[in-house]
Amino acid sequence: MELSxxxxxxxxxxxxxxxxxxxxxxxxxxxxHEILVLxxxxxxxxxxxxAQTAQRERDIxxxxxxxxxxxxxxxAQNDSLLLESAKGEFCLxxxxxxxxxxxxxxxxxxxxxxxxxxxxxxxxxLAPDGTPQPCAWRLxxxxxxxxxxxxxxxxxxxxxxxxxxxxxGWAQSAAMLVRRAAAEEVGWLDPDFFVYSDETDFCKRLGDxxxxxxxxxxxxxxxxxxxxxxxxxxxxxVVEFHRNRDLYMRKHHGPAAAAxxxxxxxxxxxxxxxxxxxxxxxxxxxxxxxxxxxWRPQGEGIREAAEAWNAGLEADGDAGA
Numbered sequence: 001m002e003l004s005x006x007x008x009x010x011x012x013x014x015x016x017x018x019x020x021x022x023x024x025x026x027x028x029x030x031x032x033h034e035i036l037v038l039x040x041x042x043x044x045x046x047x048x049x050x051a052q053t054a055q056r057e058r059d060i061x062x063x064x065x066x067x068x069x070x071x072x073x074x075x076a077q078n079d080s081l082l083l084e085s086a087k088g089e090f091c092l093x094x095x096x097x098x099x100x101x102x103x104x105x106x107x108x109x110x111x112x113x114x115x116x117x118x119x120x121x122x123x124x125x126l127a128p129d130g131t132p133q134p135c136a137w138r139l140x141x142x143x144x145x146x147x148x149x150x151x152x153x154x155x156x157x158x159x160x161x162x163x164x165x166x167x168x169g170w171a172q173s174a175a176m177l178v179r180r181a182a183a184e185e186v187g188w189l190d191p192d193f194f195v196y197s198d199e200t201d202f203c204k205r206l207g208d209x210x211x212x213x214x215x216x217x218x219x220x221x222x223x224x225x226x227x228x229x230x231x232x233x234x235x236x237x238v239v240e241f242h243r244n245r246d247l248y249m250r251k252h253h254g255p256a257a258a259a260x261x262x263x264x265x266x267x268x269x270x271x272x273x274x275x276x277x278x279x280x281x282x283x284x285x286x287x288x289x290x291x292x293x294x295w296r297p298q299g300e301g302i303r304e305a306a307e308a309w310n311a312g313l314e315a316d317g318d319a320g321a
Contacts, residue, residue, distance in 0.1 A: 003033040003105065004088030004180075008078045010040040012096035013049050015224055020050075022099045024059040028106040034087060035060065038067040038078050041309075071313070072306035074194035076202075079173065083183050091183070095174045097224040101126075107219035108177035111165050119182035119211025120203060122171020123219035124160060133223065136160040136215040139169035139204055140197075140248060142257055145264040151271075160215055168215045170203035175221035182211040194303040196237075197244035204252060235289060240301035242293040266295035 005023050009016045016037070023035055039047050047068060054061030067085065069078070083091055090112060092105060104123055111121045125135040136159045138144050147156040159168040176199065183189075186205045189198050203213040245265075249258035269291035276282035293299070 001032045001034060001087040002089050003031050003109065004082075004086035004091045005033065005035045005094060005105075006079065006082035006086060006091050007035070007037045007094045007096055007098075008040060008075060008082065009037060009042060009046055009096035010072070011042045011044045011046065013042070013044045013046045015097040016046060017049060017053060018099050018224075019094060019096055020053060020060050020064075021057070022101070023094075024057065026100050026102045026104060028109070031105075031109070033063060034065060035063045036065050036067065036082050036086060038069065038082050040078055041069050041072045041313075071310045074191060074198070074303065074306070075173075076189035076193045076195070076198035077191040079198070080188035080191065083178065083180060083188055086180060089180060091178045091180050093173045093176045093178060094221075095223070098174045099222040099224065100175060101220045101222065104175065104219045104221050105177075107216050111214050111216045111219075112177060112179055115212075115214065117211060118167075118214050119179050119186075119206035119209070120171065121165075121177045121214040121216050121219070122160075122168070122173075123175040123177075123221045124215075124217045125172060125174055125221055125223040128222055128224055130222075132161070134158045134160050135174075135223075136168040136171040136213075139207075140200065140245065140261070141253060142260055142264075145261040145268075149264045149268040151268075160217070163217055165214055165216050165218070167212045169207075169213070170200045171213050171215055172223075173199035173202075174223045175219070177219075179211065182206055182209070185209055185211070192247065193244050194240060194301070194306075195244070196241045197248045201248055201251065204248075234286070235299070236301050236305055238289050238293050239297065239299045240303065242290070243297040243301055245294075246297050262295055262297075266291045269294060 054064045079093055108121045112118055122136055125133045127133055138157050144157045147153050186209050189202045193201055246258055249261050269287045273284045273287035276284040
């Protein structure tokens with residue numbers, strides 16, 4: 001089999017339906033494929049929706065395999081499980097809130113076929129209104145943190161944009177095609193990254209093994225970013241984001257470089273917080289939260305929320321035993 005679509009879903013019921021229908025509508029003709037959906041212990045009726053959709057819509061159901069976890073797991077662990085379970089030579093990692101557009105899978109496949117050494121290829125992500133979003137960057141380090149602190153990141157760090165397929169440091173995994181053999185070679189994704197920086201670490205390790213990551217602007221996908229729009233869970237996301245960025249730095253650059261990057265990153269948020277005092281629609285507290293977490297990542301993040309959910313599930317099970 002050539003292509004496995006690999007979708008992770010956590011309580012994304014309505015977005016998931018859009019994702020699956022887009023896969024069916026945009027799949028390139030003549031490419032043998034499967035659709036793997038991993039439901040991450042959702043409690044919003046996602047599993048029932050998948051079953052009903054598979055029964056009604058045969059262009060989805062005829063290719064669908066469903067994996068259901070009993071406990072909430074991190075994105076890296078779930079993506080690894082999908083990659084290990086996939087039959088395809090190439091695996092298109094998708095979030096449940098990703099919507100591939102016509103030609104997306106075909107362009108990504110073409111890029112990896114044309115470059116047998118490449119390990120992954122990222123699509124150009126779009127906001128729901130069609131605006132292109134930054135989605136590929138240089139690998140993090142002291143230099144990229146300095147560029148961010150000097151407000152030069154758009155020119156010196158971001159690598160998406162333009163019209164040519166090219167090599168990048170890392171690409172966002174909301175719509176990223178992976179050569180399965182390369183992923184297996186490097187040991188899949190690192191589960192220590194619960195969410196955020198998981199694909200950064202993955203692309204770094206692929207590159208170190210001789211399998212660079214490509215950015216493919218001809219491949220386009222809408223990223224609805226449901227979690228990013230959920231401000232109720234905002235503080236947890238900020239904790240998780242900076243904790244895993246720090247984990248990446250310590251893993252690949254050591255404690256001294258990690259400390260320097262924490263300081264530079266925290267500093268970069270302070271001018272934004274000051275500007276937010278006078279700019280309408282901006283919250284200075286949001287930038288200060290980022291600054292505090294960048295300087296010293298601590299508190300409860302998305303990992304702790306999942307652990308609490310799992311603990312509640314186990315308590316309910318014990319009570320019913």
